[in-house]
Amino acid sequence: MKTLVIGLGNPILGDDGVGWVVAREVEARLGGAAPDIEVDCLAIGGISLMEHMIGYERVILIDALKTGRYPQGAVAVLRLDELAGLRHNHSTSAHDAALDTALAMGRKAGADLPEDRNIAVVAIESQQVYDFAQELTPEIAAAVPQAVERVMELLGVSPA
Amino acid sequence: MTTTTKRITIDPITRLEGHGKIEIFLNEDGNVANTYFQIPELRGFERFCVGRPVEEMALLTSRICGVCPEAHHMAAAKAADAVYHVDPPRTAKLLRELLYMAFYCTDHTTHFYALGGPDFIVGPDAPVAERNILGVIHKVGPETGGKVIQMRKFGHNVIEMIGGRKVHPATSIPGGMTKILSEDERKQIEEMGRWAIDFALFSLQAFKDIVLANKAYLDLIVGDVYTHRTYYMGLVDEKNKVNFYNGLVRVVDPDGKEFVKYTASDYAKHIAEHVEPWTYLKFPYLKNVGWKGFVDGKDSGVYMTTPLSRLNVSDGMATPKAQAAYEEFYATLGGKPVHQRLAIHWARLIELLYAAEHWVELATDPEITSPNVHTVPTEKPTEGVGIVEAPRGTLTHHYTTDEKGLLTKVNLIVGTTNNYAPIQMSTQKAASSLIKGGKVSAGLLNMIEMAFRAYDPCFGCATHSIPGEMPLEVLIRDADGEVVDVLKQFVD
Numbered sequence: 001m002k003t004l005v006i007g008l009g010n011p012i013l014g015d016d017g018v019g020w021v022v023a024r025e026v027e028a029r030l031g032g033a034a035p036d037i038e039v040d041c042l043a044i045g046g047i048s049l050m051e052h053m054i055g056y057e058r059v060i061l062i063d064a065l066k067t068g069r070y071p072q073g074a075v076a077v078l079r080l081d082e083l084a085g086l087r088h089n090h091s092t093s094a095h096d097a098a099l100d101t102a103l104a105m106g107r108k109a110g111a112d113l114p115e116d117r118n119i120a121v122v123a124i125e126s127q128q129v130y131d132f133a134q135e136l137t138p139e140i141a142a143a144v145p146q147a148v149e150r151v152m153e154l155l156g157v158s159p160a
Numbered sequence: 161m162t163t164t165t166k167r168i169t170i171d172p173i174t175r176l177e178g179h180g181k182i183e184i185f186l187n188e189d190g191n192v193a194n195t196y197f198q199i200p201e202l203r204g205f206e207r208f209c210v211g212r213p214v215e216e217m218a219l220l221t222s223r224i225c226g227v228c229p230e231a232h233h234m235a236a237a238k239a240a241d242a243v244y245h246v247d248p249p250r251t252a253k254l255l256r257e258l259l260y261m262a263f264y265c266t267d268h269t270t271h272f273y274a275l276g277g278p279d280f281i282v283g284p285d286a287p288v289a290e291r292n293i294l295g296v297i298h299k300v301g302p303e304t305g306g307k308v309i310q311m312r313k314f315g316h317n318v319i320e321m322i323g324g325r326k327v328h329p330a331t332s333i334p335g336g337m338t339k340i341l342s343e344d345e346r347k348q349i350e351e352m353g354r355w356a357i358d359f360a361l362f363s364l365q366a367f368k369d370i371v372l373a374n375k376a377y378l379d380l381i382v383g384d385v386y387t388h389r390t391y392y393m394g395l396v397d398e399k400n401k402v403n404f405y406n407g408l409v410r411v412v413d414p415d416g417k418e419f420v421k422y423t424a425s426d427y428a429k430h431i432a433e434h435v436e437p438w439t440y441l442k443f444p445y446l447k448n449v450g451w452k453g454f455v456d457g458k459d460s461g462v463y464m465t466t467p468l469s470r471l472n473v474s475d476g477m478a479t480p481k482a483q484a485a486y487e488e489f490y491a492t493l494g495g496k497p498v499h500q501r502l503a504i505h506w507a508r509l510i511e512l513l514y515a516a517e518h519w520v521e522l523a524t525d526p527e528i529t530s531p532n533v534h535t536v537p538t539e540k541p542t543e544g545v546g547i548v549e550a551p552r553g554t555l556t557h558h559y560t561t562d563e564k565g566l567l568t569k570v571n572l573i574v575g576t577t578n579n580y581a582p583i584q585m586s587t588q589k590a591a592s593s594l595i596k597g598g599k600v601s602a603g604l605l606n607m608i609e610m611a612f613r614a615y616d617p618c619f620g621c622a623t624h625s626i627p628g629e630m631p632l633e634v635l636i637r638d639a640d641g642e643v644v645d646v647l648k649q650f651v652d
Contacts, residue, residue: 012223013202043223044327047270047293051312101292108297109306130201132208 001118004056005151007041008049008063014133015126015140019062022122022147026062029152037155050102054111058118060154062147064140065123072127073143077150080119122150181633182608184591188639190598195588196438197612203440206570214240214541214565215334221557222328224574227618229328230263230319231550231575232557234405237332239557242425242544243565244334244537251530252336257405258349258522259322259329260548264404264515265356266315267551268467268508271616272363273297273308276505279610280371285603300366311359314352318519321345336534343529350523356516357481364485364509371506372492382493385593386501386611388585389414389456391446391463393578394470395549396421401478402470402514404549410473411446414458416497418473420448424547427556431573432461434581443581444573454585462585465553465578466615467507472497477510479517485510501586504614508551541565550575552616576618586611598644600636605647608634 007023010016020041027039042052053059065076080100106113124147128137136144187193205224209217217236222229234256241248248256274293282295290298297305316326323329324339331339341349371377380386396410397403409427411419422430433442434451445451445461452460463469477483489510490496493503522528543560553575560569576583590611594601601607636645 010223012208012220047274047308047312048327051309098292101294105293105297105305106309108294108302109309111309130203132202132204134208 001036001057002055003037003058003060003155004053005037005039005060005155006049006052006062007039008043008045008061010043011041012132012134014128014131015136016064016129017134018064018124018126018136018140018144018147021136021141021144022062022124022151025144025148026151026155029148030155030157034155034157046099047102047105049099050106050111050113053103053113053119054106057114059114059120060151061119061121062151063121063123064126064129066126066129070125072125072137072139074125075143075146075150076123076125077154078121078123079117080121081116120154122147122154181635182587182591184595184634184636185641186595186598186636186638186644190596190638192588192592192595193639195584195591197584197587198439199441201440205572209567209570212567214243214559214561214567217557217559217567217570218332219328219330221572224572228263228267228550228552228575230260230323231548231555233323233329233332234260234548235546235550235555235557237334238406238424238546238548239544239559240332240334240546242546243541243559243561244544245539245542246335246535246537248336249530249532249535251527252533252535253406254522254525254528255322255337255339255341255533256332258519258528259319260405261515261519261522262315262318262322262349262352264551265360265512265519266312266319268512268515269308269311269315269359269363271551272505272508272512273304275613275616276508279502279613280377280505281366283377291606299370304366307359307362311356314356318349318352321349333534335537338534340531340533341529346523346529350520353516353519353523356519357513360509360513360516361481364513367506367509381502381506382500385589385607386586386614387499388464388501388582388589389499390460390582391419391449392469392472392497393463393465393554394473395547395554396474397478399478400475402474402476402511403478404511404515406548409547409554411463412473412497414456414497414499416472419446424545424556427545427547427558427573441577441580443584444578445581454581454588456585462581463578464582465549465575466504467511467551468498468501468504469553470549471507471510477514479514479521481517482510482514485513501582501611501614504616508616552576552618553578574618576615579615579617583612583615583617586615595636598638600645600647605634 005026007019009019011020023039023041124143126140181198183196185194218233221232221236273296277296278291281299282291320326324331331337391413393411395403395407397407408421410421413419431444432447433444435442446463449461477486540563541561546557548555555575556573558571561567590608594604634647635643638644
């Protein structure tokens with residue numbers, strides 16, 4: 001299955017960059033062994049994010065999530081069709097449309113997009129996402145291995 | 161009997177939970193006395209930059225937020241040129257400007273169809289579920305979605321050809337560019353530009369057919385609720401025509417008369433920042449007029465930047481089709497300057513047309529494929545200012561370095577920052593019109609959003625939210641400070 005793993009977030013905004021860190025470790029773990037799995041790091045949402053999904057059958061998004069309801073570093077796996085609207089992470093953008101709206105628009109225009117049930121979100125609960133920093137806070141850094149394992153499970157690649 | 165009044169402290173130290181918060185205070189009559197729009201801000205950027213080489217800023221600042229990386233890249237590139245006292249060759253400036261026009265077309269298109277469009281083309285009274293880009297596509301025509309995607313694709317292609325990457329350009333260095341344009345690339349860019357002109361004309365026509373032909377919408381645009389008489393600011397070229405990439409900063413007063421025109425390096429002589437105790441955000445204002453509060457008028461130093469401001473401060477557009485659209489705009493709205501904030505959406509489409517026409521002009525300039533794209537800096541780096549027009553307003557980057565070119569001080573005024581005071585005023589006016597005698601009208605949240613959405617703001621929390629779905633909490637307090645109503649959208 002042609003798959004795209006996307007680390008979402010801002011790499012200079014502290015814990016907001018956790019998606020990139022996880023994605024890079026996933027890429028290292030795959031080591032080029034799976035030709036139908038690509039990994040990318042992006043700092044976009046909405047329509048831009050939808051456009052990057054064109055041509056893939058399966059997408060895994062990795063992102064910092066800020067609900068305030070879970071302990072720092074908690075990792076959750078959600079399917080797009082289980083989530084309505086996705087308002088609290090990078091799949092949305094103030095300047096275009098929510099991801100689900102953008103996907104609907106893309107599909108209407110005939111773009112080749114994955115089905116909602118094949119889009120998953122691996123979310124890491126974070127708080128420090130408003131201060132410029134190139135490092136993750138310790139709690140979030142500690143969550144990276146678990147998030148990596150969850151992605152590998154979704155990819156169907158067994159842990160080392 | 162004694163009356164007790166509650167003293168409310170709005171404490172900016174409490175970190176907002178990632179959503180915007182508006183506190184509305186009512187007076188004894190139940191009408192709006194004051195509003196306070198609080199948004200989380202991104203912090204510590206200057207501290208983050210100090211010690212870094214100045215040429216990194218063109219890559220770093222494009223990461224400040226995901227909305228207009230190209231604008232930050234350009235301002236940073238110009239500021240770095242200024243720090244090194246180097247003037248790039250003409251071809252380098254043409255290439256940067258060409259990339260910038262493609263970016264403008266992408267950004268203005270996306271904003272109009274996904275943000276502004278839903279307010280007008282679908283209609284402010286339409287159900288929430290329709291007030292998004294899908295509703296716009298439904299109304300304008302099924303092929304619209306495909307065209308929006310195509311415009312964005314073309315824009316990103318041009319940015320990649322000149323900037324090396326689709327969204328975060330990487331080819332500007334002090335003194336010019338690192339990449340030359342091939343004739344093959346140039347031809348493709350020209351063709352895409354011609355398509356963009358047609359698309360811009362199509363978009364303007366859709367606006368005229370659906371919005372201007374509808375009396376209810378026209379009333380909304382020209383109505384008083386969304387009108388403020390303030391100063392306006394924007395970049396103009398040597399003929400006082402709108403220019404996004406280069407020129408002098410021109411400010412006109414509420415009557416449209418030129419108040420001042422200054423060069424980038426003089427910005428601190430004209431702009432000061434006002435501080436309020438209830439927010440970390442500072443409010444820029446015109447130093448030589450003075451801060452008189454969140455009020456309209458010639459005596460108030462409040463100014464606005466936005467597409468509307470740029471049209472207001474200029475003597476016209478530098479390309480023919482956009483100029484015709486500009487003339488029609490002012491003829492319809494009764495002359496210059498236009499003060500109705502919702503007209504920003506229309507002004508944005510006129511700018512889209514100019515950006516597309518200028519895109520083709522630049523792509524057909526005989527020097528655009530020249531290999532002379534870099535001048536090596538020879539002078540010691542010291543200090544410099546770079547100013548461009550970001551889609552949402554005048555963007556200023558000011559850097560100071562040591563003699564090795566490492567940053568010692570950084571000051572940025574981003575597009576939306578210029579508009580913090582106007583946004584407060586627009587929010588207050590919208591709230592005042594909908595809360596009377598203690599009664600809150602339905603649709604308050606949407607009307608407030610329409611007020612600040614016209615500015616296309618770039619808020620810290622807004623990078624995590626969407627139009628019509630911005631997490632927002634509105635607290636309404638009576639004259640004693642007691643909370644009498646709470647409205648929330650998308651806040652748990």
